[in-house]
Amino acid sequence: MNKKVNLKEKLTLFNEYWSPRIIGRLNGQMVKLAKLKGEFVWHSHEQEDELFYVLKGQLKMELRDRTEILNEGDMFIVQRGLEHRPVAEEEVHIMLFEPDTTVNTGAVINELTVDAKEME
């Protein structure tokens, strides 16, 4: 991991939606990239806070009491326990920062549940 990583370059190497790629590890946390399109599932992470940083596009972060509209350059931290549903009407690219233990669908296990894949 002791070399630089260019995020745009890494984003050219995969196209699957809702399938996070691990691009770095530090302090028990993982840095991930993901491409999103469509509606995800409502879920929460009981033990993990999760950071979303929008690299491209617009992400609607639905919360039970409101929706946060996140554009390029916006960051949002979903605190542990908070129910959320990411929605991307058009393709969105994000960076994620979250603990090693994080499951993408949180306490919900369904067809969207995937293991994050390591990138070279």
Place this chain on the structure above:
Amino acid sequence: MNKKVNLKEKLTLFNEYWSPRIIGRLNGQMVKLAKLKGEFVWHSHEQEDELFYVLKGQLKMELRDRTEILNEGDMFIVQRGLEHRPVAEEEVHIMLFEPDTTVNTGAVINELTVDAKEME
């Protein structure tokens, strides 16, 4: 912390170099913004891995065995114990991820040592 943060907007709110601002906290880690210009001090963090993500400009990350040239969109993780010296010939804007316990100058305490400041 439960609201979105626009990084470019936050960067308009301060001008001091080498004076990190805290823009988020999660999982015992802090997300910071900093503006850099000039040469920092050689240092290492004994217990903390530190992530640099370049938002604007070019950062030279000097290591004892080489120099990594980091441009906009590049990320670099400095593993704990690794001596490094950030050098910015022109102004550079970065995002940092590191544990709450991180001191900016690591084990070196000198006139560059500062506490990160909280941003609203």
